[in-house]
Amino acid sequence: MRSSRLLRWMAAILAVVLVVEYVVLPQLVGSDNVVAALRRLPPVLVLFALLLEAASLASYSLLTRAVLLGDDSPGFFTLFRIDLCDLAVNHTVPGGGATAAAVRFRLLTRCGVQADNALSAATIQVLGSNLVLAGLFAAGLLFGRDGSAGGRSLATAGAVVLVLLALALVALALLERHLEGAVRAARGIARTVRLIHPESAEQFVRTIAAEVHMFRGNPRRPAAAALLAALRYVLDAAALWVFLAAFGHVLQPGELLLAYSLAKLVALVPLTPGGLGLVEGVLVPMLVGFGVPDHVAVLGVLSWRVVQFWLPIPVGGLAYFSLRLGIMRQEVRHPETRTAAREPRFRSRRRAG
Template sequence: VLILLLFIALLVSIPVAGVSAGYLTATIAGLIVLAAIGGLVVAITRGEERAVDVARRLALRTRIIDADVVEGALQTLASQLEELAADRREMLRHLFWSAAYWLLDAAALWVFLAAFGHNTRPDGLLVAFALANIVATLPITPGGLGVMELTLAASLSGFGVPSRIALLGVAAWRLVNFWLPLPVGAGAYLSLHLGTPGQTPSEDLEGLAEQARQGADEVGPWRLPHWRGRG
């Protein structure tokens, strides 16, 4: 979806703004990534085991990414592709919400740039935004930290945004987009995994089972044999 948005933005912007070094670079980078992803999808759909085996060997030879991580990621991707191919309605739903996610994220970036005094052209912003997010998927740093910010700021500058505003806007957007949700997510994670002090997961399950039995008793006697039989 992100690559599709990149090419749509390029198709709209090139006739309007003309060909520039920024657009040419974005187009070449997008074509390379699109070819790589397309080849990966074709390889997985035609033979999952062979594709995973080849990718694992490459990972072991290059030692850039852990081979187990590569294998798990490809197996997950293959499973998701099978599910989407089996349900066209689900695939369309995924495409819709994915497009909405990226467009709203890009709109938030536009708001931050506007807050610092620059109304960025939507087509140029989408090209820079999509390109930066694609580059950030490369396994250079965890979560694309640093890579995302530098690529996005440089791309925006190439599309006419003053360098100072590009840096400030990207930094502020990234703060809200990436860093602020981390404490909230960490708190939610801890609340789910720690639970009540001194209580184990098995005790949680026993408590839920007891609540279910009590609920069955309150509903009526016809429920009792079913629950007691399973106890």
């Protein structure tokens, strides 16, 4: 177990070194220092980019609240701090998505969310966000500069994304219409893999199906969730646009969507923390291909990453300590209310088992 973990860490570090050495560093030759360049920018523009990033994170927290089932959803400020902690972990651990998801699950349950609700909400949220990101990539292909920065490669990538998008939608439809078959398949996979108990796999599938059914029964809720997911990415991309414009190049919306969404899709590959090196290695060449001057592309992307990637790490640490000293401390002092609320569910599961 330790040897496999060590191998994953070594592979992640090697990936970062190779990407930085052969993709990022060549772009940095002859450019000014990023921090010095940021200091030369008008403070109003930097503040505007910070506000856009904060609004992007707020949209994600509102999305969390929209997909949480039950009446045990924490307040917005609590969810906002939990999402900051999630982001900080994701940006510091190689392949940090899984670790960040575990931390986020732990924090949600410690703040009063039932385990089933936290798990199903996280699954729906991640799946829905990725589908929306794929849709933004498709929109970028449609409204971008006819694929001039990528040619056949971009067309192929777009076709793959659209196929995956269609398969995900079909899977959700099949889950609702053929629930028992999906349950049997989940139990069979759990018995074969032996990493999860069959009853837990069944409970997970049924909870996801219930959430999908709830969304279909209330059309406004999925529409609001999709809007919030799109808003999260659009505001983040807008912050990148502000930095590029501040350094002297105004990018077209279609080109911005195409470059941004492709970089974010690549960042989903669990190799480096938060796609470190991968995002920069995709964005800079694509922006240059769209006609952005080399130094503007490098300074714009790296300045954006200071705000979008590096800044949430210390802020997330502060958010974690505020949770420990606030709502999580109250839960430790008064656990009887939460225990009483969850006890009937545990009892019913034991009888069902």
